[in-house]
Amino acid sequence: MxxxxxxxxQLLSTKFPVIVTTVLACTAIxxxxxxxxxxxxPSIGSTNFILSYIDAVRYIIRGPQVLQEGYDKFRxxxxxxxxxxxxxxxxxxxxxxxxxxxxxxxxxxxxSADIAGKELMSGDYTLGRPIFDNPYHMPILRNRLTKSLDxxxxxxxxxxxxxxxxxxxxxxxRDPDYIRLVTDFTLDVALGAYILALFPAFLKPxxxxxxxxIPRAMKSVTGYLSESIKARQKSIDEYGRDYPEKENxxxxxxxxxxxxxxxxxxRLTLRLLMVNFASIHTSSMTLTGILQDLADRPEYVGxxxxxxxxxxxxxxxxxxxxxxxxxxxxxxxxxxxxKASRAITAMRWSVKDYTFSNGVRIPxxxxxxxxxxxRHHDSELFENPNKxxxxxxxxxxxxxxxxxxxxxxxxxxxxxxxxxxxxxxxVAHFLMTYDVEPDLTNPSRDTWIGPDLFPNSAATLLFKERxxxx
Numbered sequence: 001m002x003x004x005x006x007x008x009x010q011l012l013s014t015k016f017p018v019i020v021t022t023v024l025a026c027t028a029i030x031x032x033x034x035x036x037x038x039x040x041x042p043s044i045g046s047t048n049f050i051l052s053y054i055d056a057v058r059y060i061i062r063g064p065q066v067l068q069e070g071y072d073k074f075r076x077x078x079x080x081x082x083x084x085x086x087x088x089x090x091x092x093x094x095x096x097x098x099x100x101x102x103x104x105x106x107x108x109x110x111x112s113a114d115i116a117g118k119e120l121m122s123g124d125y126t127l128g129r130p131i132f133d134n135p136y137h138m139p140i141l142r143n144r145l146t147k148s149l150d151x152x153x154x155x156x157x158x159x160x161x162x163x164x165x166x167x168x169x170x171x172x173x174r175d176p177d178y179i180r181l182v183t184d185f186t187l188d189v190a191l192g193a194y195i196l197a198l199f200p201a202f203l204k205p206x207x208x209x210x211x212x213x214i215p216r217a218m219k220s221v222t223g224y225l226s227e228s229i230k231a232r233q234k235s236i237d238e239y240g241r242d243y244p245e246k247e248n249x250x251x252x253x254x255x256x257x258x259x260x261x262x263x264x265x266x267r268l269t270l271r272l273l274m275v276n277f278a279s280i281h282t283s284s285m286t287l288t289g290i291l292q293d294l295a296d297r298p299e300y301v302g303x304x305x306x307x308x309x310x311x312x313x314x315x316x317x318x319x320x321x322x323x324x325x326x327x328x329x330x331x332x333x334x335x336x337x338x339k340a341s342r343a344i345t346a347m348r349w350s351v352k353d354y355t356f357s358n359g360v361r362i363p364x365x366x367x368x369x370x371x372x373x374x375r376h377h378d379s380e381l382f383e384n385p386n387k388x389x390x391x392x393x394x395x396x397x398x399x400x401x402x403x404x405x406x407x408x409x410x411x412x413x414x415x416x417x418x419x420x421x422x423x424x425x426x427v428a429h430f431l432m433t434y435d436v437e438p439d440l441t442n443p444s445r446d447t448w449i450g451p452d453l454f455p456n457s458a459a460t461l462l463f464k465e466r467x468x469x470x
Contacts, residue, residue: 043082044070052084063450071374094371111348122196125208126189128270140253153319160426181221186280188217222269279419285341288455293335295438300390330393343373343451345404372404436463
């Protein structure tokens with residue numbers, strides 16, 4: 001999401017001195033008393049309390065290089081290493097055996113994906129504690145949202161067409177003000193999570209209140225949705241849940257299942273914003289990277305168009321038809337392999353002490369993750385890993401076995417599944433509608449902040465509507 005990097009500059013420029021002073025003073029004191037028993041886990045950089053902060057800053061500035069250094073050094077030895085962050089140690093799994101072991105673990109009683117997602121986003125202070133304490137939205141997303149994807153496909157495709165055509169018609173089924181508010185909220189939460197990650201837990205409430213825009217953004221969206229929620233609740237009170245002309249959307253799904261305090265306007269709004277955040281958070285970065293790869297590699301455009309045209313002529317535009325676009329699937333997967341938006345994925349939080357099969361013990365309350373970017377560029381896992389091969393994942397069913405494209409944090413996965421279909425639809429529509437090429441006068445230069453990739457928002461792509469034959 002490149003706009004986070006650019007838009008965050010103004011906020012950080014005004015509050016950076018406060019952030020630095022507070023972090024250095026309070027976090028140092030906090031961490032002196034909270035150093036965990038990690039000496040048995042090999043580390044990148046110094047294990048000295050003071051010097052490790054220098055390495056933590058190095059990880060922020062040169063995240064991919066630090067991860068690659070640890071991967072090269074420990075993959076064939078311990079298979080695991082740690083890197084310092086500002087407030088804790090991050091444990092990285094890198095050997096094939098330990099990655100498979102991490103993947104095979106089921107349930108949340110040892111290594112929790114749910115808690116990892118919460119900790120990663122400072123969830124209590126960004127998306128709100130009720131989201132994680134009462135995740136009633138999960139079965140809704142897994143069942144009702146999934147079942148509704150077919151009926152929602154055409155409206156989503158129409159929205160994609162409007163976005164590319166830069167049209168904003170003021171119709172009853174499209175609300176540009178709400179779109180703006182939700183987009184701003186996503187920006188504020190993502191940037192807020194970065195700021196909050198610099199602080200120990202006891203300082204996060206103050207940091208949220210004074211150093212982020214999350215409270216203001218939440219208030220704005222709640223106020224905007226208030227009238228709609230009240231009108232729907234009135235219809236439910238008068239006619240029951242199946243009231244006449246009931247809306248078929250996510251807010252209605254939540255109002256059907258919410259109980260007690262979850263029926264309050266603020267709680268419903270927060271739940272809705274969480275779904276939007278999960279869908280939007282990485283979508284723009286992923287789509288930007290795919291379009292850049294199409295512009296840089298025009299030799300793939302023709303075969304992709306032929307496949308899309310063949311599928312559409314036989315099956316039409318639908319969610320089901322997307323599953324027959326195998327080359328498009330492969331190209332998107334390869335784009336994300338080469339330039340994934342995160343250098344680490346499959347994050348887990350140790351609910352209690354956990355010992356891997358190689359004897360390495362992970363202390364309780366530790367974040368564990370997989371060295372995704374180094375694995376994606378490992379010649380033992382992928383043939384010619386530094387060469388872009390758009391058809392790489394067409395070869396066999398298990399070609400993507402070593403691919404890690406999501407963080408696997410279950411509170412967000414259903415939203416990302418929805419986003420994946422949207423991205424594929426957007427790319428297919430773009431290929432069928434536009435020609436694209438890079439602007440050689442303004443090449444793309446991406447920025448890494450820690451393990452996160454931000455495409456250059458100043459880079460431009462040149463595209464025009466295709467000339468149709470005949």
